[in-house]
Amino acid sequence: MELLKDVANFSGKSGLYRILKPGRAGVIVESLDDKREKMMMGASSRVSVLKDISIFMADSDKATPLPEVLLSVHAKYEGQELDVKQMSDYQLTDFMAEVLPGYDTEKVYLSDIKKLINWYKILTKYMPEVFEAKAEEVPAEETTTEASAAE
Numbered sequence: 001m002e003l004l005k006d007v008a009n010f011s012g013k014s015g016l017y018r019i020l021k022p023g024r025a026g027v028i029v030e031s032l033d034d035k036r037e038k039m040m041m042g043a044s045s046r047v048s049v050l051k052d053i054s055i056f057m058a059d060s061d062k063a064t065p066l067p068e069v070l071l072s073v074h075a076k077y078e079g080q081e082l083d084v085k086q087m088s089d090y091q092l093t094d095f096m097a098e099v100l101p102g103y104d105t106e107k108v109y110l111s112d113i114k115k116l117i118n119w120y121k122i123l124t125k126y127m128p129e130v131f132e133a134k135a136e137e138v139p140a141e142e143t144t145t146e147a148s149a150a151e
Contacts, residue, residue, distance in 0.1 A: 004051040011046035032126040056104035072099045
């Protein structure tokens with residue numbers, strides 16, 4: 001999920017953008033869609049880098065990082081079509097409770113859940129390597145644990 005440090009959402013713009021490089025007046029980004037438009041986002045734009053976003057939990061002051069939530073969504077819904085427009089409010093809250101049990105229902109709004117689903121759809125379509133990279137990292141950790149246990 002290290003690749004998410006280069007993916008951002010800009011306030012007032014729909015969709016996700018890959019951060020390419022800084023420029024003099026802001027940052028050069030490429031849209032994650034079929035157009036792959038490159039544009040300059042000004043320094044005054046409000047940017048949210050996906051790696052830095054977290055979701056509030058009800059039972060503590062802690063929050064769960066978005067990359068962990070996206071991995072949970074991927075584990076449960078890999079290969080399934082998620083369509084926010086066809087989901088009722090109850091289905092959205094059930095979805096969120098399924099992928100992140102114990103999330104704060106008062107601080108996490110339906111609009112946040114819709115964004116999460118839309119971002120997941122964009123990432124699986126245009127950046128599937130985000131999920132593949134994490135799958136490759138896990139066996140390396142398991143190997144280290146097995147080696148430690150053998151000693």
